[in-house]
Ligand code: FES
């Protein structure tokens with residue numbers, strides 16, 4: 001069995017002391033979900049200081065290829081250079097501030113501003129300015145540059161950080177690169193990319209992904225296939241602020257009255273990997289290990305070459321990471337999801353939600369099952385959808401319906417800061433890290449809020 005980083009299968013079902021830091025029990029106040037003072041503080045102290053996924057390396061193959069990513073009121077360009085490196089710049093003209101690029105992806109030898117026609121090279125240097133002799137400090141060409149920011153790569157992604165003094169990306173990501181190496185994420189292709197503006201604060205979606213306490217109520221159907229019983233789940237909170245939860249897959253929930261009763265979804269996987277469900281009658285919880293062994297044996301010859309570097313547990317289980325502060329990476333045996341909520345540029349009661357699904361190439365496979373159903377196995381285009389008019393994936397849809405209702409309830413004078421269970425500790429820690437980063441912004445001496 002290949003071990004992946006600190007993850008060992010026998011850790012499932014308990015939380016390691018080293019990854020279970022104490023929390024203080026700060027109230028999770030309602031106004032943080034709607035106050036502009038909180039949104040300003042989060043931008044200043046958190047979002048402008050951390051690493052963000054800017055897009056896919058696959059979109060930056062040739063010199064001149066670029067991608068952009070908008071984050072709150074700002075925007076970033078990431079561009080492949082002639083020497084093969086990638087550089088990133090704020091997407092704002094240094095002449096008078098006009099936004100330069102408006103699409104998600106593209107290719108240009110020069111970036112030309114649409115206002116007065118200034119032209120910038122791939123490295124951000126100003127190459128042409130109309131009436132260049134008319135500037136009191138001299139011709140700005142060759143001297144003015146787009147404002148550069150930090151950029152790096154990990155997995156299939158380009159990452160940016162607006163803080164030039166940022167910690168190196170691979171240090172910031174720890175321990176994910178080590179723990180996730182076996183999946184060979186860098187080989188994976190984005191087969192689903194949906195974006196939607198959701199009428200709730202970005203942290204409501206964070207809170208949802210930082211606990212599994214809601215699974216029996218909101219996603220009861222998952223219990224036939226994922227063991228969502230909390231004493232059988234591992235929770236780890238890392239010094240970086242990232243965290244993870246690991247749940248057994250191909251394993252009915254121990255919450256069920258009779259977990260060993262066979263379930264149709266488990267039967268399907270048994271058959272898929274050449275096993276006979278009749279051999280597991282009244283022993284459904286033993287199917288998981290048998291499926292791991294079958295995948296180990298048959299996977300490579302069926303084209304699942306990445307199985308060779310994955311641990312036995314990774315062949316069946318769900319490794320659900322939340323990066324500080326706002327990106328969830330859910331690893332499943334078949335691929336992984338990015339579930340990201342970003343603050344809305346102006347309204348704290350809305351957010352931008354991205355759901356991506358990335359899958360490995362498997363020889364001969366042309367159609368795959370994604371969270372929104374079957375799709376061709378090929379790099380996809382972004383679908384921007386109107387909330388409620390199309391699916392974000394059936395599990396995500398279930399989560400979003402509650403997110404919108406919670407946004408309303410958190411305004412109530414009847415909500416007093418939460419009563420948090422042990423298995424929701426990642427939420428408590430998230431808000432305490434946020435309190436530490438932001439202070440308690442906006443509160444005036446008389447208890448009113450600065451809006
Ligand atoms: S604002 Fe870009 S050229 Fe003037």
Ligand SMILES: [Fe+2]
Pocket residue numbers: 208214218219395399
């Ligand atoms: Fe959920």
